[in-house]
Amino acid sequence: GRGLSQWSPAPDEEYQLSFYARLADAFCTHLGLERLHWVGTSMGGAIGMVCASGLLQPRMKERIASLVINDTAPEIAQSAIDRIRSYAGSPPAFDSVSELEAYFRTVYKPYGWLSDAQWRRLTETSTRRLPDGRVTPHYDPAMVRQFVAHPDDYLVWPHFDAIDVPVLCLRGVDSDLVRPETLVAMRGRGPGARGALQVIEVPGCGHAPALNVPAHLEPIEAFIRAAAR
Incomplete structure (x- = not known):
């Protein structure tokens, strides 16, 4: 998903x-x-x-x-399972892609060092636009x-x-x-x-x-x- x-x-x-x-x-x-x-x-x-x-x-x-x-x-x-469920099961929505990128930089900080370009690429490939125009992480929350x-x-x-x-x-x-x-x-x-x-x-x-x-x-x-x- x-x-x-x-x-x-x-x-x-x-x-x-x-x-x-x-x-x-x-x-x-x-x-x-x-x-x-x-x-x-x-x-x-x-x-x-x-x-x-x-x-x-x-x-x-x-x-x-x-x-x-x-x-x-x-x-x-x-x-760790409980931590993943806490954010993956209820993904937040944001008014802008830049706000979503800031969120990714926080929850995925354990990934280690990523360049600014890599953070942007991660965000661009992980964004879904909602019917109300806001953006949210692009995966099925039911995966949890x-x-x-x-x-x-x-x-x-x-x-x-x-x-x-x-x-x-x-x-x-x-x-x-x-x-x-x-x-x-x-x-x-x-x-x-x-x-x-x-x-x-x-x-x-x-x-x-x-x-x-x-x-x-x-x-x-x-x-x-x-x-x-």
């Missing part, structure tokens, strides 16, 4: 990781993608874990050669129903345990979503126990690193190059 995509007429049924994994499988089939490296931020990383496990979509396990999860984990902090209808949707340890490809986990040092103790548990399970997990903590960021500067991108590029050998 973002950008120009459709908003689900049945959010309680469709806004969940299993449905997103089905969409990913159909998307890859449509494009003829047989092998790929998955880089996912937040929800995108959770979908990646579900896909890479093959427990729900066996073809996706065959397709994914490596997995990068950006500030997400097989278990996320409830306090996922946390109500499927409260354990982001508890994906069985999927993590089944992943047998290299995994890179990025965590913003100030993240409230991925707890340090969760990283410890990840190192002892699934790809972590098999020596296939790499963890990098990203300074100056919370949830989630914006992946817009060399310090974020270079480790990902090196990881994918190594996985592709």
Whole structure:
């Protein structure tokens, strides 16, 4: 339900990781993608874990050669979920796009450093005009129903345990979503126990690193190059 995509007429049924994994499988089939490296931020990383496990979509396990999860984990902090629900479920409306940009700069401050041009681009691609002329963030507020209808949707340890490809986990040092103790548990399970997990903590960021500067991108590029050998 973002950008120009459709908003689900049945959010309680469709806004969940299993449905997103089905969409990913159909998307890859449509494009003829047989092998790929998955880089996912937040929800995108959770979908990646579900896909890479093959427990729900066996073809996706065959397709994914490596997995990068950006500030997400097989278990996320409830306090962070509550924070996201507090602003994402009731997006505010503003009289001007500049006011909306100021709002984005506040709620997305944990992304880390973005240039003025990047903040403008983020705003331009995330703006929806309401019938009364005001502007608001462009996504379906019903997406937070996922946390109500499927409260354990982001508890994906069985999927993590089944992943047998290299995994890179990025965590913003100030993240409230991925707890340090969760990283410890990840190192002892699934790809972590098999020596296939790499963890990098990203300074100056919370949830989630914006992946817009060399310090974020270079480790990902090196990881994918190594996985592709």
